Amino acid sequence: MDLCHPQYERLICGENANDTTKCLTGAQAAKVRALYEPFYGDNGTLLYPRLQPGTEITSFGTYFSGTLSSLFSDWFKYAVYDPSFDARTLDRNDLTFAAAHDPFNISTYDPDLSAFERKGGKLLTLHGLEDNIIPAEISTLYYHRVAETMSRSPSALDVFYRYFRVSGLSHCALGTGAYSVGMYSFGRVDNALEQDPDDNVLARIVAWVERGEAPEYIRGTAFVGGSPASGIAYKRKHCKYPLRNVYIGKGNYTEENGWRCQ
Numbered sequence: 001m002d003l004c005h006p007q008y009e010r011l012i013c014g015e016n017a018n019d020t021t022k023c024l025t026g027a028q029a030a031k032v033r034a035l036y037e038p039f040y041g042d043n044g045t046l047l048y049p050r051l052q053p054g055t056e057i058t059s060f061g062t063y064f065s066g067t068l069s070s071l072f073s074d075w076f077k078y079a080v081y082d083p084s085f086d087a088r089t090l091d092r093n094d095l096t097f098a099a100a101h102d103p104f105n106i107s108t109y110d111p112d113l114s115a116f117e118r119k120g121g122k123l124l125t126l127h128g129l130e131d132n133i134i135p136a137e138i139s140t141l142y143y144h145r146v147a148e149t150m151s152r153s154p155s156a157l158d159v160f161y162r163y164f165r166v167s168g169l170s171h172c173a174l175g176t177g178a179y180s181v182g183m184y185s186f187g188r189v190d191n192a193l194e195q196d197p198d199d200n201v202l203a204r205i206v207a208w209v210e211r212g213e214a215p216e217y218i219r220g221t222a223f224v225g226g227s228p229a230s231g232i233a234y235k236r237k238h239c240k241y242p243l244r245n246v247y248i249g250k251g252n253y254t255e256e257n258g259w260r261c262q
Helices: 026-035 060-064 070-080 092-101 114-118 137-150 201-211
Strands: 046-048 123-128 161-166 217-223 232-239 245-247 259-261
Touching: 046 092, 070 092, 123 137, 123 201, 137 161, 161 217, 232 245, 232 259
Parallel strands: 123 161
Antiparallel strands: 161 232, 217 232, 245 259
């Protein structure tokens, strides 16, 4: 994700293009670029990070279908403004107001975790890199804010706060990669605490809190055809931030030891 910064001007139609349905005008390229840049309010405050690269197909229903989500419109009607608000008129001023108002502390973005740390708390955060609703950069930016506010290096934050980016994981569940880290059982009643902590984040946080076994990685499972009933396709270790997964193997990308956190 950090390395994904496409050059959208390369998609602009050439002067002699025969089929302009397969390329963009300059205005269209500018609009695409805007989707992949952070969105700021008039006061310079970050309102939202860029669209998550790699989620274009699954993000269609969320952002581009032209249909307003009731969750979105109801939030502005009943939490930010009042029932008379027409969400179709939403603009940057409304987003700036909502961010400043922050009803019910919905942002949960306080970067000072000193009290939590003093009480012995442990925080394991993960975010799917295929999240089609909440871009993973939200969690990455929060990690940066905590480090800067508490003046902690990653190794110092590791004492109580560890963040993992999970490739192939969509919004909390499902995805095209090794997305299953024990959060979603597809209707099955599994005893998470009897599972290997490497494969189940609930068992992992319990092992960290109760036995001091801090996670260096969390391991995800990919299923054949995306279905747990069809069996396991492969597993992959997901790295502790700021490390990232790099392919070092020479065989199939599904080889667990073909990847390294660096």
